[in-house]
Amino acid sequence: MKLPLFSHMREAAQKLMNRSASAAIQQALDSLRGHPSLRPAAPAQPPMRDINPPPSGPAAEAAPEAAARTASAPATPNPATHPAEYAQDMLNRMGIQIDLQANIDRAMDAGAFMHPAPEVALPEGARFIKGSYTNHAGTRNYKLYIPASYHGQAMPLLVMLHGCTQNPDDFAVGTQMNALAEEKECFVVYPEQTPNANQQRCWNWFNAIDQQHGQGEPSIIAGIARQIIDEYPVNERQVYVAGLSAGGAMAVIVGTLYPELFAAVGVHSGLPFASAQDLPSALSAMKRGVNSPHKAGNGAQPIIVFHGDSDTTVHPRNGEQVIEQRLNGHRGKPSVQSGSVPNGHRYTQTTHTKADGTPLGEHWVVHGAGHAWFGGDASGTYTDAKGPDASREMLRFFRTVS
Numbered sequence: 001m002k003l004p005l006f007s008h009m010r011e012a013a014q015k016l017m018n019r020s021a022s023a024a025i026q027q028a029l030d031s032l033r034g035h036p037s038l039r040p041a042a043p044a045q046p047p048m049r050d051i052n053p054p055p056s057g058p059a060a061e062a063a064p065e066a067a068a069r070t071a072s073a074p075a076t077p078n079p080a081t082h083p084a085e086y087a088q089d090m091l092n093r094m095g096i097q098i099d100l101q102a103n104i105d106r107a108m109d110a111g112a113f114m115h116p117a118p119e120v121a122l123p124e125g126a127r128f129i130k131g132s133y134t135n136h137a138g139t140r141n142y143k144l145y146i147p148a149s150y151h152g153q154a155m156p157l158l159v160m161l162h163g164c165t166q167n168p169d170d171f172a173v174g175t176q177m178n179a180l181a182e183e184k185e186c187f188v189v190y191p192e193q194t195p196n197a198n199q200q201r202c203w204n205w206f207n208a209i210d211q212q213h214g215q216g217e218p219s220i221i222a223g224i225a226r227q228i229i230d231e232y233p234v235n236e237r238q239v240y241v242a243g244l245s246a247g248g249a250m251a252v253i254v255g256t257l258y259p260e261l262f263a264a265v266g267v268h269s270g271l272p273f274a275s276a277q278d279l280p281s282a283l284s285a286m287k288r289g290v291n292s293p294h295k296a297g298n299g300a301q302p303i304i305v306f307h308g309d310s311d312t313t314v315h316p317r318n319g320e321q322v323i324e325q326r327l328n329g330h331r332g333k334p335s336v337q338s339g340s341v342p343n344g345h346r347y348t349q350t351t352h353t354k355a356d357g358t359p360l361g362e363h364w365v366v367h368g369a370g371h372a373w374f375g376g377d378a379s380g381t382y383t384d385a386k387g388p389d390a391s392r393e394m395l396r397f398f399r400t401v402s
Helices: 004-017 019-033 058-072 083-093 100-108 110-114 168-175 177-184 216-231 246-257 279-288 317-327 390-401
Strands: 127-135 138-146 155-161 187-191 234-244 264-268 303-308 335-340 346-353 359-367
Touching: 127 216, 138 168, 138 177, 138 216, 155 168, 155 177, 155 216, 155 246, 155 390, 168 177, 168 187, 177 187, 177 390, 187 216, 216 234, 216 246, 234 246, 234 390, 246 264, 264 317, 264 390, 279 317, 303 317, 303 390, 317 346, 317 359, 359 390
Parallel strands: 155 187, 155 234, 234 264, 264 303, 303 359
Antiparallel strands: 127 138, 138 187, 335 346, 346 359
16 A cells, blocks of 8 residues: 555655756646636545444434435545546536646656657668567556668667656657667667656666566566567677666666676666665665665676766766676776866776776766766757767777677
8 A cells, every 4th residue: 555655755755856857847737737727626635534423313214315316416536535536527517628637647747748859850761669568567668769770680789768757759869879879780779667657757766676686667678678689680699778867777777687688787877776775765875875885796797887976966976886886896907097078078987897808897987067968969858968978988888898
């Protein structure tokens, strides 16, 4: 049973997780409330327990007749248990033609409602198609990009997990990953979080059930990858997962739980595996990092991490801890180099390698950068065009370690 207090805490915490998203949702809801035909109803009262004794005498004799009249009248939804249906019923009775649920859904879907992705022309022969996957944990839609360069040959597959308030179209435009898929010849699939699963479309990286193999959202994401593998000639040794923010945290989880499926992981502004078990610990981890991150994985799965050192949404300490957690006691000497993007950000790149020189991990700290995808297109949300090009560097790293 969902506790009202926990629900309230969850909604409040999710708003804190992305203040921009919170403002967008509030603006959408305010717009809905301002409709000239819609006036706020009285607050719904919880059903009261009947503490009066049963009627007797004339009142008891009149009760069956009153009950019959009530039964013949159209049923009114209980405002305490079905508030949306109750409000819609009231609007219908007043003759106001508004689909309340549709308006609520639009308001809650802040990513599409407030930041609609621009129309992008596909190269001739390319396809960006919708799909869906269902298992015991639920259903998620996705969009799969099939480049024009695909002619039946086996190609790598990249799973891209969007951040809060985003959707596949927005994330594809912002990261420009589809354009790179044409150049590098790979499939890219974008699983889509739903407002029903999380009001702000965040992947639920902080839930215990979503940190277990065969359970929750990781099982759905892995299932989507396997579905694509079954339907297209994917090179199964070149399947990768990457994500931004909440999507980055979920990419760590999915890669950790399914190392037999994913050859490498890309994390942009994310958090370590199992860095939170509930909402309070999630907010703490986002604010200051984890006190003692759990060991995760066997240390053999390569990972590339990007984080801005001015990120005020997810503390940059989290990027350091993602690397520390995945290296899992690796003792090799890292190489460190600095660079800068012309008219853009400076960065420090630390590379960890295995004994044979094979790359094991890269950690990019981007100086003066915040919570946004580096090198992204401003047409998408949460992007920073000042670089470095995180999408290109991720694909370069993935190809290197396969």
